[in-house]
Amino acid sequence: MKEKFLEVLRTTKQNVFVLAAENGDQRHAMTVSSVFSVSLEPMSMAVSVNQSASLHDLLMEETKFSLNLLTADQVDIAEICSGAEEGQIRFNHPDWNLEKIPYLQSAQSNLFCTCKKIVPLYSHSLVIGEVDDIFHSGKTDPLIYQDGKYES
Numbered sequence: 001m002k003e004k005f006l007e008v009l010r011t012t013k014q015n016v017f018v019l020a021a022e023n024g025d026q027r028h029a030m031t032v033s034s035v036f037s038v039s040l041e042p043m044s045m046a047v048s049v050n051q052s053a054s055l056h057d058l059l060m061e062e063t064k065f066s067l068n069l070l071t072a073d074q075v076d077i078a079e080i081c082s083g084a085e086e087g088q089i090r091f092n093h094p095d096w097n098l099e100k101i102p103y104l105q106s107a108q109s110n111l112f113c114t115c116k117k118i119v120p121l122y123s124h125s126l127v128i129g130e131v132d133d134i135f136h137s138g139k140t141d142p143l144i145y146q147d148g149k150y151e152s
């Protein structure tokens with residue numbers, strides 16, 4: 001049944017985001033697609049983060065993070081942020097703005113959040129954040145992932 005479960009998931013079209021945060025001298029970014037809006041009042045988002053991901057232990061209540069919805073031409077960034085090299089090296093791409101909360105300047109949209117709850121569940125944690133600020137480019141061409149590959 002697990003194979004069938006994966007088969008069903010592979011048929012879905014997923015929006016691709018990069019989750020980024022920093023805490024003290026630690027800064028991490030990772031590609032995520034398990035992202036959904038939770039509520040409008042307050043505006044809140046949830047993302048499911050694997051407990052083994054390097055970003056996981058950096059997140060605590062009140063940590064600020066950004067959710068960057070990638071555009072169709074940002075496959076390179078999605079690959080960097082899910083690749084073998086982790087940590088600071090993922091921020092070498094020129095699109096990063098690292099002045100405050102790290103975010104990708106050419107993303108379709110950036111949602112800036114404050115973490116309000118972390119719910120550990122099985123291998124992952126559901127990270128829930130309230131939206132403090134939004135940059136929206138007006139573009140409507142998000143990067144899509146389906147069946148193990150990016151749509152082009």
Ligand SMILES: Cc1cc2nc3c(=O)[nH]c(=O)nc-3n(C[C@H](O)[C@H](O)[C@H](O)COP(=O)(O)O)c2cc1C
Pocket residue numbers: 016028029030031032033034035048049050051052053054055081082083084085086087145
């Ligand atoms: C399209 C795509 C979507 C992903 N979505 C998630 C996700 O929602 N949650 C998650 O924990 N990992 C997700 N991953 C895997 C992480 O990006 C990957 O394991 C990353 O390397 C974790 O960061 P680390 O290497 O710094 O630990 C996804 C990978 C890809 C390619």
